[in-house]
Amino acid sequence: MTWSVFPTVFAVSAGLWSVAVAGVYLARLKPRAEIMSHLFFWAGMAVLTVFILGLWGSLDRPPMRTLGETRLWYGFFMPLIGYLTWRRWQLNWVLAYSILMAIVFLGINVLNPDVHDRALMPALQSIWFVPHVIVYIFAYALLAVSAIVAVKALYEGRSGRFRMKTLTLADNMVYIGFAFLTLGLIFGAIWGKEAWGHYWNWDPKEVWALLTWIVYLAYIHIRAHRSELVRPAMWTLALAFIVLLVCWFGVNYLPSAQDSIHTY
Amino acid sequence: MQQMEPVTSNGIRIRNTSRKPVWVSPWGYPEAFLIAAALLLVGFALEWFSPGDGLSAPSWPWNGVIGAMLLLIPLALHLSLPKNPVVRWLSQVPASMGAIAAVTFTVLLMGLFLQGQPSGIGWIDRIGLTSMAKSRPFLLSISWFLFVLAMTTIRRSIPFRGRNIGFLLNHLGLWIVIAGGILGSGDLQRVSMTLSDGQAVWYGTDRDGRTVELPLALELQRFHMEEYPPKMGVLNHETGSLVIRGEQDLVEVERGRTGHMSGWDYEILQFYAESARIEDRFEPIHDVGAAPAANVRAVHTERGDTVVGWITCGSFNMKHQFLELEKGRAMAMTVPQSKRYMSLARLYTQSGDNRMIDIEVNHPYSAEGWKLYQFSYDDRFGKWSPISIIEAVRDPWLPVVYTGFIMMLLGAVYLFWLGKEIGTELTQKADGVNGSPHAQDSPGASDRESGSTETAGRSAVIKQETEVS
Numbered sequence A: 001m002t003w004s005v006f007p008t009v010f011a012v013s014a015g016l017w018s019v020a021v022a023g024v025y026l027a028r029l030k031p032r033a034e035i036m037s038h039l040f041f042w043a044g045m046a047v048l049t050v051f052i053l054g055l056w057g058s059l060d061r062p063p064m065r066t067l068g069e070t071r072l073w074y075g076f077f078m079p080l081i082g083y084l085t086w087r088r089w090q091l092n093w094v095l096a097y098s099i100l101m102a103i104v105f106l107g108i109n110v111l112n113p114d115v116h117d118r119a120l121m122p123a124l125q126s127i128w129f130v131p132h133v134i135v136y137i138f139a140y141a142l143l144a145v146s147a148i149v150a151v152k153a154l155y156e157g158r159s160g161r162f163r164m165k166t167l168t169l170a171d172n173m174v175y176i177g178f179a180f181l182t183l184g185l186i187f188g189a190i191w192g193k194e195a196w197g198h199y200w201n202w203d204p205k206e207v208w209a210l211l212t213w214i215v216y217l218a219y220i221h222i223r224a225h226r227s228e229l230v231r232p233a234m235w236t237l238a239l240a241f242i243v244l245l246v247c248w249f250g251v252n253y254l255p256s257a258q259d260s261i262h263t264y
Numbered sequence B: 001m002q003q004m005e006p007v008t009s010n011g012i013r014i015r016n017t018s019r020k021p022v023w024v025s026p027w028g029y030p031e032a033f034l035i036a037a038a039l040l041l042v043g044f045a046l047e048w049f050s051p052g053d054g055l056s057a058p059s060w061p062w063n064g065v066i067g068a069m070l071l072l073i074p075l076a077l078h079l080s081l082p083k084n085p086v087v088r089w090l091s092q093v094p095a096s097m098g099a100i101a102a103v104t105f106t107v108l109l110m111g112l113f114l115q116g117q118p119s120g121i122g123w124i125d126r127i128g129l130t131s132m133a134k135s136r137p138f139l140l141s142i143s144w145f146l147f148v149l150a151m152t153t154i155r156r157s158i159p160f161r162g163r164n165i166g167f168l169l170n171h172l173g174l175w176i177v178i179a180g181g182i183l184g185s186g187d188l189q190r191v192s193m194t195l196s197d198g199q200a201v202w203y204g205t206d207r208d209g210r211t212v213e214l215p216l217a218l219e220l221q222r223f224h225m226e227e228y229p230p231k232m233g234v235l236n237h238e239t240g241s242l243v244i245r246g247e248q249d250l251v252e253v254e255r256g257r258t259g260h261m262s263g264w265d266y267e268i269l270q271f272y273a274e275s276a277r278i279e280d281r282f283e284p285i286h287d288v289g290a291a292p293a294a295n296v297r298a299v300h301t302e303r304g305d306t307v308v309g310w311i312t313c314g315s316f317n318m319k320h321q322f323l324e325l326e327k328g329r330a331m332a333m334t335v336p337q338s339k340r341y342m343s344l345a346r347l348y349t350q351s352g353d354n355r356m357i358d359i360e361v362n363h364p365y366s367a368e369g370w371k372l373y374q375f376s377y378d379d380r381f382g383k384w385s386p387i388s389i390i391e392a393v394r395d396p397w398l399p400v401v402y403t404g405f406i407m408m409l410l411g412a413v414y415l416f417w418l419g420k421e422i423g424t425e426l427t428q429k430a431d432g433v434n435g436s437p438h439a440q441d442s443p444g445a446s447d448r449e450s451g452s453t454e455t456a457g458r459s460a461v462i463k464q465e466t467e468v469s
Helices: A003-026 A035-059 A067-089 A092-111 A128-158 A165-197 A204-225 A230-248 B029-049 B062-080 B085-090 B092-112 B120-126 B138-156 B162-184 B396-431 B444-452 B459-469
Strands: B189-196 B200-205 B211-227 B231-236 B258-261 B265-279 B281-284 B291-300 B306-313 B323-326 B328-335 B338-351 B354-359 B364-365 B369-376 B387-394
Touching: A003 A035, A003 A067, A003 A092, A003 B029, A035 A067, A067 A092, A067 A165, A092 A128, A092 B189, A128 A165, A165 A204, A165 A230, A204 A230, A204 B092, B029 B092, B029 B138, B029 B211, B062 B085, B062 B138, B062 B162, B085 B092, B085 B138, B092 B138, B092 B306, B092 B387, B120 B354, B162 B396, B189 B211, B200 B338, B258 B281, B281 B291, B281 B306, B291 B323, B291 B328, B291 B369, B306 B323, B306 B328, B338 B364, B338 B369, B338 B387, B354 B364, B354 B369
Parallel strands: none
Antiparallel strands: B189 B200, B189 B387, B200 B211, B211 B338, B231 B328, B258 B265, B265 B281, B265 B291, B291 B306, B323 B328, B338 B354, B364 B369, B369 B387
């Protein structure tokens, strides 16, 4: 199986997943629709799995060497993580959100077939690359939501309509997001050991990833200890996302990043 | 968020009343932040008055002794003075927040200043801003962080309770990673070995240029590199830059490929991945210095001019060659990117082992307590590099750090799975809602007992708001 059949695979998987998402929301009206969601979700995963295995067979190596192949794995794991989070926390929108991200990643491969050949440098050809990136993407996605929730809570507080539910949602997003941030940091460290000889090199990206991690750590401790300090906690959460954005996009523009291994 | 200000159950605002003076027991946040600031100040002052190459961890056994002390001092404090208010404060959230703030500050400096190269601005270098990881302020703040983290962890582990397992995985795991990483750096050895054909090398050079003898030897048999196919594009002769317009990007060179680029239709008539120039053409050849070459025909879309010729990116002993299209424009080939590279070498060990190994990027080889990494090669020669540079790393503390990693990974799974519940549980405990007999042991419980005044009505306020909304 080669990339030539991928547009069909994409259309079928994306269609099945979309029905699954629709089912999740329909289940509010008709609880039995949820069974349909599970079925369609796993059918979508099965189609994509068959394609990945087929591609693996035809390439005679794990499809993990080009940009397009990497996106394929994002599109595979993102819905799985979203599904797991949805099952655990009954957060319907997380499933919808992660499936939307998967469709975007896989859609790029359909619209821009060139990425199939885009070379990955040897250091990136590691089994840790995909897990490292995928948990970070998921963590960032959830923490982005937590920042929006923080702004919402601040607005609610200002307009006198503060709801406890908003706060609970923010906490929930941070706990899940922080768990994935920790996974990303450690996967990166283990990969660093295999590729560059050491698990921690104080590379600017590492430094900012650590900073991001610490700021969310601070949020968790403020919330756990002084739950009445809502406003400082929400400001911390909004600020934490700025640190996260610097880590994600901004690092390359900092003077400290001249020799970073994370600039490509 | 007005209604989230501390309010008693009957709605009277009591913030800012009966605030306790600093340094009066029980301590809270002000003391935590003052200590953190003092440590940083002392650290920067020490750095200023004793400039040098920066600190490095001592090697075994001294790093082991320090590690034991980092563990035993908090344990002794906890066991001997369990009721002492300062000892209790050390294991609570305010002290942790102070330590987190101090570490955040030093790491932030590390993230802002380029590390490892002096800036040339006297005071910046002198107070250690360009080598933070080896500076005294960083050492002091991370030591304080480890101390407070150890106090917190110990208070939660004695007596051990099953429901604290997630807490312990995360906190003890983090302590092990940081302590193991910093102390382990004293025993970490990284040396580079430059291998060339047929010569056994049993030593390496560390970053300070010292020669280190190794318990193994490597003899390079062959350096092997696979490359992606080269690409081609239209070059602006005068500026030397590629003319790239949207989809007329670089294209991968392969035989038979046709397309359109900067006003020219092209066809790749022939392509050799390895070839040599013979008079005015190229022939396939597998030999040192061979370079990829392609025979291209380009036809101007409007004028119909036809140009046919060879292009090559060249190699260290072959000049590159463009195909002139028109004045100032030429078709050119880029140097291929490496797909993978590795060293095929014979390994000799002190125990008498002698075998062929290959060392590839991302696939280090372990022998005699050392890990061997494909590090570099002579990039002037590319795939024909006569040498290969191997990095040998010995890190006896790695199992310690990985133990911490595994604990933190399990802790992260725990956070994901029980996230909301932990939050709720801690919040309730901090609020005194569940009336647990251990509530006083919970983070920060004691500074609330007398230090803060606003607790009583908080849960009632929250409940009211929930009802309102």
